[in-house]
Amino acid sequence: MNKILLPCLVLVFQFSLAQQSPTSKDQVLHSLTQKAQMAEASLVKNIPLKNIGPSVMSGRVVDLDVNPNNPTEFYVAYASGGLWHTTTNGISFTPVLDNSDTQNVGDIAVDWSNGTLWVGTGENNASRSSYAGIGILKSADKGKTWQNMGLHDSHHIGRILINPNNPNEVVVGATGHLYSSNEERGVFKTTDGGKSWQKTLFVNDATGIIDIASAPNNFNIQYAAAWAKDRKAWDFKGNGTSSGIYKSIDGGSSWSLVTTPNSGFPTGEGVGRIGLAVFDDNTVYAVHDSQFRRDKKADEKKEGLSKNDFKAMSKDSFLALEDKKLNDYLKTNGFQEKYRAANVKQMVRSGTVQPVDLAKYLENANSLLFDTPVIGAEVYRSDDAGATWKKMNGKHLDDLFYSYGYYFAQIRVDPSNKNRIYLAGVPLIKSEDGGNTFTSINKENVHADHHALWVNPKRSGHLINGNDGGLNITYDDGENWMKNNSPTVAQFYAINVDNEKPYNVYGGLQDNGVWKGAHNNKQDSHWHQSGKNPWEMIMGGDGMQVQIDNRNSNIVYTGYQFGNYFRLDLATGKQKYIQPKHELGESPYRFNWQTPILLSSHNQDILYLGGNKLHRSLNQGDHWEVISGDLTQGGKKGNVAYGTITTISESPFKFGLIYTGSDDGLVQVSKNGGGNWENISSSFPKNLWVSEVAASKHKKERVYATLNGYRWDDFTPYVYVSDDYGKNWKNISGNIPVSPVNALVEDPENENLLFVGTDNGLYASFNRGDSWELFQNGMPNVAVHDLVIQREAKHLLIGTHGRSIYKADIGALQQINTDVLSKDLVIFNVENIKHSEGWGNSWSSWTKPETPGLDVNFYSATPGTCSAKILTSNGTVVSATSIEASKGLNVLSYDLAFSKKGKSNFLKKNKMKLTEAKNGKTYLPKGNYTVEISGNGQVEKIEFKIE
Numbered sequence: 001m002n003k004i005l006l007p008c009l010v011l012v013f014q015f016s017l018a019q020q021s022p023t024s025k026d027q028v029l030h031s032l033t034q035k036a037q038m039a040e041a042s043l044v045k046n047i048p049l050k051n052i053g054p055s056v057m058s059g060r061v062v063d064l065d066v067n068p069n070n071p072t073e074f075y076v077a078y079a080s081g082g083l084w085h086t087t088t089n090g091i092s093f094t095p096v097l098d099n100s101d102t103q104n105v106g107d108i109a110v111d112w113s114n115g116t117l118w119v120g121t122g123e124n125n126a127s128r129s130s131y132a133g134i135g136i137l138k139s140a141d142k143g144k145t146w147q148n149m150g151l152h153d154s155h156h157i158g159r160i161l162i163n164p165n166n167p168n169e170v171v172v173g174a175t176g177h178l179y180s181s182n183e184e185r186g187v188f189k190t191t192d193g194g195k196s197w198q199k200t201l202f203v204n205d206a207t208g209i210i211d212i213a214s215a216p217n218n219f220n221i222q223y224a225a226a227w228a229k230d231r232k233a234w235d236f237k238g239n240g241t242s243s244g245i246y247k248s249i250d251g252g253s254s255w256s257l258v259t260t261p262n263s264g265f266p267t268g269e270g271v272g273r274i275g276l277a278v279f280d281d282n283t284v285y286a287v288h289d290s291q292f293r294r295d296k297k298a299d300e301k302k303e304g305l306s307k308n309d310f311k312a313m314s315k316d317s318f319l320a321l322e323d324k325k326l327n328d329y330l331k332t333n334g335f336q337e338k339y340r341a342a343n344v345k346q347m348v349r350s351g352t353v354q355p356v357d358l359a360k361y362l363e364n365a366n367s368l369l370f371d372t373p374v375i376g377a378e379v380y381r382s383d384d385a386g387a388t389w390k391k392m393n394g395k396h397l398d399d400l401f402y403s404y405g406y407y408f409a410q411i412r413v414d415p416s417n418k419n420r421i422y423l424a425g426v427p428l429i430k431s432e433d434g435g436n437t438f439t440s441i442n443k444e445n446v447h448a449d450h451h452a453l454w455v456n457p458k459r460s461g462h463l464i465n466g467n468d469g470g471l472n473i474t475y476d477d478g479e480n481w482m483k484n485n486s487p488t489v490a491q492f493y494a495i496n497v498d499n500e501k502p503y504n505v506y507g508g509l510q511d512n513g514v515w516k517g518a519h520n521n522k523q524d525s526h527w528h529q530s531g532k533n534p535w536e537m538i539m540g541g542d543g544m545q546v547q548i549d550n551r552n553s554n555i556v557y558t559g560y561q562f563g564n565y566f567r568l569d570l571a572t573g574k575q576k577y578i579q580p581k582h583e584l585g586e587s588p589y590r591f592n593w594q595t596p597i598l599l600s601s602h603n604q605d606i607l608y609l610g611g612n613k614l615h616r617s618l619n620q621g622d623h624w625e626v627i628s629g630d631l632t633q634g635g636k637k638g639n640v641a642y643g644t645i646t647t648i649s650e651s652p653f654k655f656g657l658i659y660t661g662s663d664d665g666l667v668q669v670s671k672n673g674g675g676n677w678e679n680i681s682s683s684f685p686k687n688l689w690v691s692e693v694a695a696s697k698h699k700k701e702r703v704y705a706t707l708n709g710y711r712w713d714d715f716t717p718y719v720y721v722s723d724d725y726g727k728n729w730k731n732i733s734g735n736i737p738v739s740p741v742n743a744l745v746e747d748p749e750n751e752n753l754l755f756v757g758t759d760n761g762l763y764a765s766f767n768r769g770d771s772w773e774l775f776q777n778g779m780p781n782v783a784v785h786d787l788v789i790q791r792e793a794k795h796l797l798i799g800t801h802g803r804s805i806y807k808a809d810i811g812a813l814q815q816i817n818t819d820v821l822s823k824d825l826v827i828f829n830v831e832n833i834k835h836s837e838g839w840g841n842s843w844s845s846w847t848k849p850e851t852p853g854l855d856v857n858f859y860s861a862t863p864g865t866c867s868a869k870i871l872t873s874n875g876t877v878v879s880a881t882s883i884e885a886s887k888g889l890n891v892l893s894y895d896l897a898f899s900k901k902g903k904s905n906f907l908k909k910n911k912m913k914l915t916e917a918k919n920g921k922t923y924l925p926k927g928n929y930t931v932e933i934s935g936n937g938q939v940e941k942i943e944f945k946i947e
Contacts, residue, residue: 020687020712022180023738025153028134028715031737032101035761035781038737038774043888044764044813047857049778049798049806051488052505053523054535057512058447058470059489059802062124064454065110066464071456074464076471077105079123080131080783080802081489083143090464090473090484096143098780102760103802104131106157106175111167115142118170118194120157124210125451126178126231126238126406128593129491129510129801131759131783132713133157136172138194149194153177153184155713158210158227163219163251168193171252173209173224179231180713181205187212187224189252200248201255206230207242212252213276213284216415216457222248223284223386224255225274229406233663233689233711235638238406239291243271247386258386265380265389266290275409279418282385285392285435287423289405290375294396305329307359318348318355333362336581344584353585364562364588364641377401377425379411379435392435400425410450415457424450428465430478441478449511468511488523488804493594494545495799497790498553506556507786507799508543514558515543516570519795519807538568547599547607557599557621562641563591563611567621578621580609589613590635592644592663602655610645614660614674627674632662633687647693653700659726661690667705669726680726685709685718692744698751701725710740710759717741719756721769732769745787745796749814755796757784762798766816773888779806812857812889824936825866826859832945833896835926840897840917849919854944856892856931860885866935868892870902873928876909878902885935892933896946897921 039045059081066074072089075096082097083105097103097119106124110117121133135152139145151157154174163169169191176185185208187201201209207228215221224247228240244259244267259265270292277285305325310318323341330339347353377397380389400423401408410424419434427442428450442448447469456462461477470485491510497519498504508514514537521534541560549555557578559565566575582589589611600606609615612635614628635643644663651657656673660666665688667681681690688707696702703726707718719733719741733741739758747753754765756772760781763772779798786799794811812828820826833854842849860866863886870879879899883892898906903914903922916922924946932941 020685020709020714022177022182022713023715027738029152031739032134034735035101035737035774038735039776041887042774043766044773044775045777045888046886046890047775047777047808047810047813048891049762049776049808051523051778051803052517052519052805052807053488053521054490054515054517054533054804055485055488055523056527056533056535057490057509057515057537058485058487059491059512060125060449060468060510061452061466061471062105063107064452064464064466065108066454066456067112068457069112071462071464074454075108075110075117076466076487077108077119077452078103078487078489078802079125080104080129080491081487082780082782082802083108083117083119084487084489085143086484090471090482091486093487095487095780096139097137097146099144100137100146101148101781102134103780103782104133106133107160109160109162109170111162114140114167116140116167117143118160118162119146120160120172120174122154122156124156124158124175126156126175126229126236129783130156130178131801132178132715136160136194149190150197151184151188153182155182156208158208158225159212161212161214161219161222161252165219166191169219169251170194171212171222172197173212175208175210175227175229176205177713179233179711185209187252187255198253200253201226201246203228203242207240210273210409211276213278215278215281218281220249220251221278221281221385222252223258223276223278224248224252225276225286227273228271229273232638232640234636234640234642236406236640238289239270239272241267241269241271243274245274245276245286245386259389263387263389264391266292268292270374273406273409275411277411277413277421279413279415282383283418284382284386285411285413285421286380286382286389287409287411288378288380289401289409290378291405292375293373294375304332307333307362310355310357310359313355315348315355319345329358335361335584339584347584357585361582361584361588364591374403376403377405377408377423379421379423379431381434393438394436397423397429397438400427400429402426407449408451410453412453412455414455414460416460420460422453422455422463424453424467426450428453428467428478441474443478443481445483446472446481447511486525489802490804491801492785492799492805493543493801494786495788495797495805496546496548497788497797498548499550499792500553503790503793504553505797505805506538506546506548506558507805508539508545508558510801511542513537513541513543513560514539514546519790519793519797538570539566542593544594545597547597549599549604551604555620557597557607559595561593563589563595563609565595565597565609565621576621578607578617580611580615580624580626590632590641590644592641592646594646596645596648598648598650600650600655601652602650608648608650608658610648610660612643612645614645614648614658616674628660628668628670628677631660631668631677632666633664646690649693649695649703651695651700652697657695657700659693659695659703661693661705663689665690665707667693667726669703671725678726680722681705683729684720688712688714688718691740691742694744694746696751697746697748699723704744704746704754705729706741706744706756708740708742715740715759717756717758719744719769732765734765734769734771736763736772742783742785743787745789747810747814748789748791749794750817752817753810753813755787757787757798759783764813766813766821775808779803809855816859816889820859823859823938824861825933825938825940827931827933827940827942828857828859830854830856830931830942830944832947835946839923840919840921842918845918849917851919852896852923854894854896856894856933856942858885858890858892858933858940860887860890860935862936863887864935866890866933868934869932870894871930871932872906872910873930874909876902876905878906878924878929892931894931895921897923
């Protein structure tokens with residue numbers, strides 16, 4: 001019997017009373033200033049982070065803005081990957097938001113007459129990873145510099161409109177906070193280029209503006225879509241009585257509700273997200289995510305049994321079912337093998353289970369997500385300037401929004417054809433008759449889940465489409481598409497590495513499956529020629545965590561959302577579904593969207609998987625045992641899986657010393673393999689998402705934990721350490737600027753070295769969290785979702801949710817200790833290099849030659865000029881330079897070539913032939929060399945060998 005040592009009644013009481021406070025805009029703005037100061041003073045500001053991709057699967061696009069006079073030039077906005085510019089019709093892109101304070105974008109607008117860019121920060125969707133923004137950004141120099149123009153507490157921007165006749169007149173729709181109510185939402189207007197704003201439409205503190213559209217030739221005529229929504233960690237209501245359409249006839253200065261009860265447009269509690277498209281002064285389309293329930297009699301009875309059949313079925317009716325019909329239902333719906341007609345009937349006959357249990361068995365988070373009792377997507381049109389509305393679709397638009405229309409609602413009308421409209425949903429669909437009938441224009445190279453569409457007003461059939469898989473362009477109205485995915489904007493949830501040479505990186509992505517690629521792959525277009533991308537998809541769906549057997553890296557455990565995990569054999573292509581199954585009659589297990597898994601470091605046949613209970617398999621997932629009771633607060637009523645385990649860690653010092661964290665704020669420990677559990681989180685802020693729990697690699701009693709308040713709009717960083725198995729905790733968040741914490745990793749070599757990833761960047765600590773250094777040289781301000789260290793290579797891998805994966809060589813960081821920090825100058829060890837006759841040469845004068853390099857890391861206690869020399873073993877100087885050193889770690893990059901003087905010095909003392917390479921450089925021959933750096937009144941040396 002597993003014992004749960006937690007005061008259940010007290011925890012429930014605390015849960016009902018506790019309420020997190022949203023972080024204020026002043027705190028957010030202060031943190032941005034603090035972070036900028038940290039960037040200047042960071043001890044690791046010179047250590048580079050290199051992006052290793054991938055790009056092929058891309059990430060979620062939220063908006064497009066196309067040059068009306070030259071459609072080969074346009075901007076693409078990614079939900080959490082920034083803003084990218086092309087002048088080559090999507091063949092190549094340049095990021096233009098990298099030097100801003102955020103990469104989170106909801107909408108963009110471009111004044112093409114002068115090149116001014118407007119960015120509404122904070123994604124306009126309301127998904128699980130829709131990050132908040134910091135207001136409205138403006139650039140007058142095409143993205144070289146950015147100025148924050150206000151609306152700092154809006155969090156999420158739905159739409160931006162610029163008056164084509166007056167670029168200083170801009171109208172903005174703000175949806176407001178995602179997880180809390182606030183006042184800075186509605187329609188805002190500026191007439192002075194953003195210096196001041198007037199709120200011209202405010203519905204209430206839980207209703208924002210998700211879309212605004214103006215008549216093509218009359219900026220005064222505008223329509224705004226109000227959207228009432230209430231998102232919690234356990235529930236999302238994306239509809240309400242205050243949702244509707246407003247109209248302005250004075251350029252957004254004043255508004256009136258046009259979707260009144262007599263207008264023909266739906267009103268009431270079931271009105272969900274609305275998207276708008278205006279054809280002319282009189283004609284406007286709206287796509288509506290209707291959350292009203294369907295008429296049951298409208299759906300024909302399908303052959304076979306469905307779970308709904310069992311919800312009201314009597315015992316006698318159940319026992320009268322044909323065995324074949326019942327077995328078809330059981331097999332089709334994945335019931336455990338032991339549940340077949342004969343024994344299930346016996347269970348019902350004896351009263352062990354009820355017929356309704358055959359429905360409840362299937363009621364999990366995935367079924368709630370995809371079951372669609374709601375009406376869903378519908379199209380309305382007004383031909384009298386919004387006075388009255390007519391429903392245009394003749395039948396249900398099934399398989400377009402499913403039950404999560406809050407994620408879509410984009411509609412476009414062809415400017416040259418009033419009856420040609422496009423709807424963006426799970427596929428992209430088109431109507432030629434004003435919305436009565438539709439056809440899909442998705443193709444095999446076009447991702448599902450569409451969020452942006454531009455229709456060329458001068459050339460029908462020319463479309464640019466943005467979706468969860470990046471960008472596509474067509475010139476024949478969707479018959480054929482090209483994919484334009486060169487930006488590295490992948491949205492990773494989790495990453496991991498193996499021990500191969502070269503080692504591989506694995507990662508699960510938002511709506512783009514699970515991928516694998518070598519850490520040293522080249523991100524270029526050669527794969528178009530070879531037919532093989534350096535990154536390979538190994539699983540579909542929303543990709544999740546990955547565990548790799550360290551005895552055989554072909555054995556991989558991974559899966560997709562809500563705990564749907566598999567054991568893969570990459571050598572044979574075989575896969576086995578391994579999700580633990582509850583017993584018939586029991587409540588289904590609750591699995592988080594990002595269900596955690598863990599292979600035991602003590603035995604790679606042992607796998608842990610967290611639902612609301614912890615599951616353990618001793619045979620690679622073939623069979624499972626439950627080794628805990630419910631390790632959460634028990635869940636809450638709602639349509640989002642909640643009351644689930646989010647993180648698992650096992651101590652490398654002792655098998656069965658296990659920690660778990662939950663999405664409702666509990667951290668638990670078992671010291672005996674699940675025999676007993678103890679709640680060790682009573683001192684923490686209540687009800688926060690436990691984003692990481694990590695047993696120390698250096699001390700058996702030590703454990704780290706991070707909490708995340710994102711789902712309360714609480715952006716406070718929470719990082720803790722305990723040296724007594726969680727009995728007592730120390731807050732080590734210290735000087736980390738305000739931003740929710742997603743990940744923590746402890747260095748395996750240096751117990752004082754920690755790394756933390758937040759929703760807005762990466763930090764390192766050399767003193768176990770007493771203080772933190774910003775660690776972002778080469779990486780913009782993007783959400784860091786996961787961190788992992790490849791021990792042998794001494795590499796830190798950073799999985800971002802918006803800019804793919806970065807890699808940093810942390811060999812020098814691992815050597816930092818109090819002794820080093822007390823010295824004026826220290827040079828760190830470097831690896832030996834293998835000589836190559838190919839250095840500086842290439843097989844053709846048209847190709848770039850291979851060039852070597854040696855990075856020498858050194859620490860300087862003060863900033864200033866240092867001199868550097870490279871010497872042979874007999875003291876001959878072969879190259880010399882100076883370097884402006886910063887306080888902290890510095891990198892001397894040496895190309896392993898002689899200087900002109902150094903070559904002369906060498907030849908005077910060494911009678912040997914030196915061959916000049918084709919690139920004009922003469923490289924050092926094999927031998928022993930010394931790097932000598934002078935500075936701060938000190939001289940330090942380190943040796944290396946060219947083998």
